[in-house]
Amino acid sequence: MNQPHDERDTPLPPLLSEYLAYLASTRSLSLLTQHSYRRDLVALVCCIAAQHQSEHENGHEVTDASLTRLHSHDIRHFIAHLHHGGLSGRSLARMLSAWRGFYRYLMRHHHHTENPCQDIRVPKSPRKLPHALSPDEAAQLLAFDPADALATRDLAMFELFYSSGLRLAELTRLQPTDIDFSEGIVRVTGKGDKTRIVPVGEPALRALQAWLPLRSAWLVPGETALFLSRRGQCIHPRTIAVRLHQRARLQNLDDRVHPHALRHSFASHLLQSSGDLRAVQEMLGHSSIRSTQVYTHLDFQHLAKIYDQAHPRAKKRPKTG
Numbered sequence: 001m002n003q004p005h006d007e008r009d010t011p012l013p014p015l016l017s018e019y020l021a022y023l024a025s026t027r028s029l030s031l032l033t034q035h036s037y038r039r040d041l042v043a044l045v046c047c048i049a050a051q052h053q054s055e056h057e058n059g060h061e062v063t064d065a066s067l068t069r070l071h072s073h074d075i076r077h078f079i080a081h082l083h084h085g086g087l088s089g090r091s092l093a094r095m096l097s098a099w100r101g102f103y104r105y106l107m108r109h110h111h112h113t114e115n116p117c118q119d120i121r122v123p124k125s126p127r128k129l130p131h132a133l134s135p136d137e138a139a140q141l142l143a144f145d146p147a148d149a150l151a152t153r154d155l156a157m158f159e160l161f162y163s164s165g166l167r168l169a170e171l172t173r174l175q176p177t178d179i180d181f182s183e184g185i186v187r188v189t190g191k192g193d194k195t196r197i198v199p200v201g202e203p204a205l206r207a208l209q210a211w212l213p214l215r216s217a218w219l220v221p222g223e224t225a226l227f228l229s230r231r232g233q234c235i236h237p238r239t240i241a242v243r244l245h246q247r248a249r250l251q252n253l254d255d256r257v258h259p260h261a262l263r264h265s266f267a268s269h270l271l272q273s274s275g276d277l278r279a280v281q282e283m284l285g286h287s288s289i290r291s292t293q294v295y296t297h298l299d300f301q302h303l304a305k306i307y308d309q310a311h312p313r314a315k316k317r318p319k320t321g
Contacts, residue, residue: 010042015064019105028193030169032237040098047078068106072116075099083123092122131256132264138162141251142203149214150230154243156204156211157227157235160186161259163204165266165284167191168237168259174226176212181205198283 012020020038023029029037048062051074079092087095099117106112133141142159146152161171170188178187179200186200200208218232225234241259248257267284 010045012038012041012045013062013064013067015067015106015110016041016045016102019102022105022109030191032169033191036094037098037101040095041102043082043095044078044099044102047081051077068112070116071114072118072120075116075120079120079122089123096120096122131261132268133253133257133261135269137253138262138265138269141248141253141257144247144251146210149218150243152207152211152214153227153235154247156207157240158244158247158262159204159207160200161262162266163201164188164198165263165270166198167263168240171240171259172225172227172234172237175224176215176226178226179205179208181209196283 020034020041023037024034044067045062048066048070052062052066075096079096082095083089083092096117100115103112103115103117107115142155142162144151144155146155157171160166164186166174166186166188167190170190173189174186180186184200184202184205185197188196188198190196215226215228218228218230220232223233227235227240229235229239237259244257244259244262248254263284270283
């Protein structure tokens with residue numbers, strides 16, 4: 001039941017291809033989210049193919065009929081096998097959610113009578129808190145004078161990341177018209193094409209103003225992205241991750257600095273200063289407050305560390321999460 005090295009090479013039954021097209025056109029999911037769904041649905045195809053092989057069925061091709069005759073005991077078997085193979089509870093929960101959504105689609109649009117994933121639970125994994133930089137580390141990361149156009153672009157990207165708590169996909173989708181310099185805000189298009197307005201700090205605004213003239217020199221006809229590659233096209237998310245990793249090493253920070261760490265840092269630092277969980281939720285673009293509550297754990301750990309270091313009657317605490 002191992003997944004292939006490149007899920008893009010795995011052929012899908014027509015119903016799965018139809019469902020992915022539905023997610024793209026009707027649900028308006030981002031490309032990254034669409035790729036995640038495809039990867040998780042390919043895992044289902046691989047599980048079914050392995051089941052066919054173990055049951056010595058003629059041919060291992062996974063068809064629409066293979067998908068529609070699955071029952072809950074099949075899904076439980078798949079989940080148990082994947083967990084035994086090393087997948088975490090969190091990964092399995094995401095995968096099961098994609099499968100469940102597919103069968104809901106079949107019930108609504110193809111008169112399918114059963115969702116075999118409906119009452120399936122996955123093994124729980126210890127909750128892993130997101131890594132966040134300390135305020136001093138964030139300042140250290142951004143304390144450099146750009147020596148060329150690339151570094152000027154990078155500083156503008158990283159400042160905006162940390163200033164406004166954007167997702168990586170949101171950053172790549174920005175256009176210059178999304179920045180309002182007079183009001184100090186950015187218009188962000190998030191998941192499901194939902195739009196929100198987030199403040200932008202002065203250092204980020206200055207870095208963006210330095211980048212825009214250089215962007216004009218790189219721009220190719222028809223491109224509208226705010227942040228460009230050297231070829232004048234919209235910068236790739238992987239390029240942002242590589243550049244951030246390189247900058248962190250240049251600034252003598254550890255290897256855990258990745259794009260999402262800047263979003264985590266924005267949220268945890270804002271919560272530590274304000275204590276306003278609802279405001280942080282709105283700025284992050286979380287649809288549920290539960291997604292934002294993870295930062296209350298980060299905030300408590302920060303306060304507990306200060307207490308243990310400073311209070312004369314503090315006791316040593318066991319390490320958490």
